[in-house]
Amino acid sequence: MDSEDIASLCTSLTISNCNGPVQLLDGKLMDDAIHRMSLCMVGKILLSKRVNREAFIRVIGKIWQVNKGVNIESVTGNTFTFHFKDVHDLNRVVSEGPWSFDNALIAMERRVGKGTIESLNFNHEDFWVQIHQVPLLCMTREIRGFLGGLIGQVLDVDGGASGDCVGKFMRVRVQVDIKKPLKRCLRVDILGDGSKTVIVLRYERLSNHCFKCGMVNHTTTECPENELNPIVNGKEKPPFGFWLRASGRGDQ
Template identity: 50%
Template sequence: MDAQDIAKLCEALSLKDREGPVMTLREGLRDDGERRLTMRLAGRIKSNRLVNMEAFINLIPKIWRLKYGVDIEVIDGNTFSFTFKDAADHYRVLQGGPLSFDKALLVLEEPTGRGEVRDIMFNRVAFWVQIHNVPLLCMTSEIDRFLRSMIGDVKEVDDNGNGDCVGKYIRVRVVVNVDLPLRRILRVDVLGDGNESSMLLRY
């Protein structure tokens, strides 16, 4: 067999043949990877221009005031990976309010499955929202859940633990799609009599 025949055989090989068989990750390695994944967040700054990465990496840990720190890695452009050293720090950052950097929103997501950042949409953010001008009939946590479902995914309601919402407004925490315009008003026919109540939203 001459060099020309060997070259033809190599061309006939598929890319999969050249790269070898699929290997399965050992269970112990997978468990360790899953454990580490629970300490990670992926984040993207929603801006059309590239942010100052060095300033971002130096400033964010100071803003978060972490007890044990975080390792920040640039994934691509304005996309970052955050690896926390403490579960309480990770939880506190995830539960904290939306953060902006250089006048742009920072969207944080928990990686799942394989943890492939390219599959994350970075369009869901949890906001505390005040619902104003709420009729007294609607000042219960159950009706509040209905109102919140009109804004986004229900997370939490500030009802003093007793199921009733008291005060001038209902305060709720919802996850909204930030790629869409934020809703500013809820229009509800409370009594089903055709009369509309307009409730104002403040994020």
């Protein structure tokens, strides 16, 4: 009988069978636990095979280079907890993501409530998304926020001192639903005249993804989809590809 079965059994017992009344956790202990959990992230490496846990802990610790340290613990499978010692280190790691290991995305989540691992879905990840082929008329902060909202929940927008975009593309920080295929483009009627403008999306720090269905939780060879790729000019052309990976911000 595993721990979940035991907990379920205990829940169904009467108070007398549970060896006394319900006990209230001491307030100071709770405050300490809440503070500790506020510095904790949980990450899941979206890879079908089990990673080398020791190698992951060693490599990710070096990549992040946090100032005051982080304790990394293996939970189950490819899921790990990251206990930071400083909130600035945690915020920097989150803001510089997404992160990957062995070319697979590390989906990160904060614990909520009591913080059970089972309650985490790893459904979302934050990306800087580059929005290309945007007409000059739309190079404003407000329109950038509107377009970002078509991709996901907008967390931040990037622009010059005026707030307007002055480069060859826009950048928005978006919380992306990774349980759905990546969006490749946006189709927008800008002037309300029925004319469609196609705006291309590219994702910064994008790890391996499926070229057939656009999901980030498996590679093309692992895709369960049976549909054949479309044929363009006599050649097989998958709907997704490396072109979804954006160059860095410095290339703007």
